[in-house]
Each structure stands twice: as structure tokens, then as C-alpha cells.
Amino acid sequence: xxQLVESGGGLVQAGTSLRLSCAVSGRTDxxxxxxxxxxxxxxxxxxxxxxxxxxxxxxYADSVKGRFTISRDNAKSTVYLQMNxxxxxxxxxxxxxxxxxPGLLTMTNLYAYWGQxxxxxxxx
Numbered sequence: 001x002x003q004l005v006e007s008g009g010g011l012v013q014a015g016t017s018l019r020l021s022c023a024v025s026g027r028t029d030x031x032x033x034x035x036x037x038x039x040x041x042x043x044x045x046x047x048x049x050x051x052x053x054x055x056x057x058x059x060y061a062d063s064v065k066g067r068f069t070i071s072r073d074n075a076k077s078t079v080y081l082q083m084n085x086x087x088x089x090x091x092x093x094x095x096x097x098x099x100x101x102p103g104l105l106t107m108t109n110l111y112a113y114w115g116q117x118x119x120x121x122x123x124x
Contacts, residue, residue, distance in 0.1 A: 022096030
């Protein structure tokens with residue numbers, strides 16, 4: 001079994017930064033592709049960023065490209081999402097996801113494991 005725990009969310013002003021963390025426990029010897037998704041009230045969960053197991057490849061949604069950076073530290077079994085130049089439209093619950101498939105996974109239905117989410121609220 002794999003457990004994912006997100007942290008780092010909060011209430012910030014537009015233009016500032018936050019860094020989210022996702023700690024992976026359980027089968028940490030497995031090679032997981034990781035992703036970040038978000039869900040705003042009344043909207044479907046959407047892709048934000050993905051990273052492959054080694055960290056050599058990343059993918060981003062157009063809405064966050066150039067502002068957000070996904071990274072991972074496999075020695076710490078942790079994935080990060082650095083969010084800069086935050087906008088009110090970035091307000092959402094942010095979820096971390098993991099799956100044993102190789103490569104970059106950008107769709108919600110490809111991930112087997114999910115965290116509980118962390119709230120990010122950006123005020124104007």
C-alpha cells in the first residue's frame with residue numbers, strides 16, 4: 001500500500017509563492033511516476049504537472065507553465081511543486097498522485113494512488 005500526504009498549502013496574496021510537498025510512504029522502493037492535480041469548487045479535477053521516476057522529464061499544464069516547477073527527491077521519497085507568481089485562479093485543492101507506470105502521466109485516471117489534498121487560496 002502507498003500513502004501520499006500533501007503539505008504546504010495556505011492563504012497567500014497574488015504574486016507570491018508557495019511550495020507544496022508530497023511525502024510518499026509504503027512501497028517507497030517502487031518507481032513511481034508522480035503528478036500534481038487541482039480541483040476548484042464546482043470544477044473537475046485538472047492536471048497541473050507531472051514528473052517521471054528519475055526526474056529527467058516533466059510536463060505542465062499551459063496555465064502554469066513558466067510559473068510552477070515540479071521536482072522530486074527520491075532519497076526523501078518526496079515530490080515538490082514550487083508555485084511562483086500565484087494568481088487568484090490558482091485557488092484550488094491540490095492533490096498529489098502516484099502510479100507505478102513509467103513515463104509522464106497527465107490524466108487522472110492513470111494514477112492509482114492519491115493524497116487527501118491541500119488547500120491553496122490566492123487572494124487578489
